[in-house]
Amino acid sequence: MITVEGLTRKYGAFTAVDDVSFVCQPGRVTGFLGPNGAGKTTTMRVMVGLTPPSSGRVTIGGHLYQDIPNPGLHVGVLLDASAQHAGRTGREILTIGAQTMGLPSSRVDEMLELVSLSPSESKRRLRNYSLGMKQRLGIAHALLGDPSVLILDEPANGLDPAGIRWMRGLLKGYADRGGTVLLSSHLLHEVEMIADEMILIGRGKIVAQGDKKSLLAGAATATTLVTSLDNAALDAALTAKGFDVQAAGEGLKVGTESVEVGRTAAENNIVLTDLRYGGAGLEDLFLELTADTQREAATEGVQA
Template sequence: MIEFHRVSKAYKGVRALDDVSFTVRPGTVTGFLGPNGAGKSTALRVLAGLARPTSGSATVLGRPYAELERPGYEIGTLLDAGALHPGRTGREVLTLGAMLLGLPRTRVGEVLELVGLSGKEAGQTVGRYSLGMRQRLGIGHALLGHPRALVLDEPANGLDPQGIRWMRELLRGLAGSGCAVLLSSHLLHEVEQVADHIVMIGRGRVLAQGSLEELGRGRSLEQTFLDLTADTDRSPA
């Protein structure tokens, strides 16, 4: 389970997050939505231990990231596919990750197959990958340790329609196996098809949360999003 409890984060006196609370339960996909600069990336960085909250707590399985005994087995994250080493091959990236987690090399082959990079792509350097291929590799890296929670920031960027369908089926399958999935995306139509629960933020605060039915009340997710975020500030966060 992923839980944000009254999380606030300020940078030089400016609040990027303001009293954010929500829960991502096992076996569900939670869509995390908001305009540019709403605070989504800041929230994910706090959860992944890359930024310290000014107050409140963000936990995975009841613990902050820094206190997890085996974080790679408990939470997988993809925050920036562009951070993958461009000079290493896809197979090398996953092999190094598997070594750090103490996993057998067979797991690398399994993950390459899972993300559709098991052919010649596995031997190409990441610098030659398209954005969609880097996204697939980043998702694979996040899944190496069979984590119980998964956090993805804009994972569909660069994916073609076939890739988006693959990702949708992957996330539903992971949730079906008990994984808690937190998905940040601007592709509202895709979120609408895959998410069980929605959290919308603006100006660093939670504007609304609930099931699609509870939030929509007959409206599309896009219309609900536009209505709720119409007056929010889009300053960078």
């Protein structure tokens, strides 16, 4: 379990993290979302003792990271996949990690196989790795000590679609076995698919947290995407009931819950070919809650 209590980190007059509190539970994947500069990485650095807090604290399993003996056996960390000696091979990096933790050399082979780095790839120097290979090696290093907690900053960065799917299955399986996963990512769709809990941060403050259902329940008006064998008739029936209906691709976007759309279709004997909850998705909620930050980022980009 990871417990963040009143965490604040200041750099002079600038507050990077402002009174942040949340809990990551065992057996669950927690997604940590926010625009660049929101405070995600700073929070994670405080968690693992790389950055001291200005106030508040973070405990892992009830202990400060610095007080955990042989922490690699309890906490797996990936904050920067390139933060290793560029002249060492992937196998050498894992071997040094295993020796530091007192693990047998066989653990290195197990991890290389787990992350699908071949024998020839493991002999390459890190400087010759692609970003995706560095991420796989970083995940292997984080899992080396078979920890109960994983803290991962943008682990899918650089992975191809197959790699992202692999990572998703790996982390879900890890959580299903009772592990605690804190996952930072800008790939909102991926987080939406994998995370049991989500924490949204903007300007160093938590702006929303909870599971997907509870977060989206408090978002903007529900929207349903629907396609039928007679979209014109369905449009007319829904409009007659007072629902806002707009064309959307091959179907319709309706401003109401999907159950109301299905009920209306059934009442009018209209066959549906697709019906899904489509509005106030995680991306919409994210952009809505961090709108001021997003606008500033866009302005800064234009000025640059």
